Amino acid sequence: MATNFNIERSEQSGIQVLALDGYLDAHTAPQFEAAIQELLEAGKIRIVIDCGKLTYISSAGLGVFMSFIEEIREQGGDIKLASIAPKVYQVFEVLGFPELFNIEADPEAAIGRFGKQ
């Protein structure tokens, strides 16, 4: 069965942008985990996750954010999120993610937050 999940990678102003498209569940979370791991190993730790085309997230997807954030911040980087649709945002909210992560209206704003640090 084809998975309905894709990650588009780009770099803007020295910030790594991962644009998620489709659903992020226990089946597709390993793909996302591998993408973050790859950036971490390359020392690219200023990361924006563009959730504009993310249609669904379960705890498996949220767990990827949680398992990397501490290590990335210890190294001086961060993961910032952008463009989360209301239906997806409610899941982030239930688990208190807005207190733990910068969540911006669009990727440009999230990229801009790195400059302000």
Place this chain on the structure above:
Amino acid sequence: MPSFERKFALHVPSSTENLALIRDFVSAVGAQVGFDENEIARLALAVDEACANVIEHAYGSDATREVTVRAAVEEGEIHFDIIDTGRGFDPSLIKPEAVEELVKQRRSGGLGLRLIRTIMDDVQYRIVPGEMNELRMTKRLKK
């Protein structure tokens, strides 16, 4: 709401690739019962979380096993029963931990149960030794 009982069931191989199919099933049942779009999304999430736990923990990702999702509408509520024949695991034994603590410990476990408990009105677990495990999640229907 009609007063008669309505029952639905889905049996799928124990593989995470079937989670999308399970969510579609829950969404279709939720729509038929009259939940709105946001409520349907939450029900699908809760059932996804429960099934992902079964697939990964009860069955250890053994795709030759089977997960059963049953939905029943009765007396002003909907039940979703997740049935497996794998290793029994009583979620009530797991204490919810603060998300900040999980982040510090670089752990992501326990989030699914927290979502299930937040979304559903009641969660019960039943182990029939040697036979099956059943997680019953109940959501009351709005009058």
